[in-house]
Amino acid sequence: xxxxxxxxxxxxxxxxxxxxxxxxxxxxxxxxxxxxxxxxxxxxxxxxxxxxxxxxxxxxxxxxxxxxxxxxxxxxxxxxx
Amino acid sequence: xxxxxxxxxxxxxxxxxxxxxxxxxxxxxxxxxxxxxxxxxxxxxxxxxxxxxxxxxxxxxxxxxxxxxxxxxxxxxxxxxxxxxxxxxxxxxxxxxxxxxxxxxxxxxxxxxxxxxxxxxxxxxxxxxxxxxxxxxxxxxxxxxxxx
Numbered sequence: 001x002x003x004x005x006x007x008x009x010x011x012x013x014x015x016x017x018x019x020x021x022x023x024x025x026x027x028x029x030x031x032x033x034x035x036x037x038x039x040x041x042x043x044x045x046x047x048x049x050x051x052x053x054x055x056x057x058x059x060x061x062x063x064x065x066x067x068x069x070x071x072x073x074x075x076x077x078x079x080x081x
Numbered sequence: 082x083x084x085x086x087x088x089x090x091x092x093x094x095x096x097x098x099x100x101x102x103x104x105x106x107x108x109x110x111x112x113x114x115x116x117x118x119x120x121x122x123x124x125x126x127x128x129x130x131x132x133x134x135x136x137x138x139x140x141x142x143x144x145x146x147x148x149x150x151x152x153x154x155x156x157x158x159x160x161x162x163x164x165x166x167x168x169x170x171x172x173x174x175x176x177x178x179x180x181x182x183x184x185x186x187x188x189x190x191x192x193x194x195x196x197x198x199x200x201x202x203x204x205x206x207x208x209x210x211x212x213x214x215x216x217x218x219x220x221x222x223x224x225x226x227x228x229x
Contacts, residue, residue: 054133054136057135057139058136079218080199
């Protein structure tokens, strides 16, 4: 699947998008896998309460299933308007 | 219903006029426009707005559809920019047309509340001193959603 990062999450991890092969069943499991990779991921995800997630471009939460998901995106709370 | 996400500036007067024109059954047109504000007293050089290209349009359409379900509306317009803007530039606008003003006002407020915290845009401020920082979401903006 594609994993996308926006705003300061993108800056901390250092890239906007990457392909990830995972057996993770939920967003939370994917986050745990990413955090275990490298320190920059661990830092970016250190406060999950400060993050929002979209699965296949729909806002959801960290318990959401990512089975068959094509795209998971992580970002800070939105500041539109 | 028109939902537009673009980097180019838009002509607020022209858009409002086009939106309001030729409606014979709508007694109320409400427009709101958001402007880049230099709250630093001359210290803000630019505002940069990042968005999630695949999701933004859909998220705005969903918010606008919800507004149309809740209020008696004839039409809705949302324009939201992304990219680099300077103080005084218009970031976005919403317009609502309704038979009665209460629906038009409330729907416009609803649209604003939701697109502040549920549309995938992120603001970054660039100061004249060369510093840059992401604008933090405010608790009051999240709280504003509970009234709907």
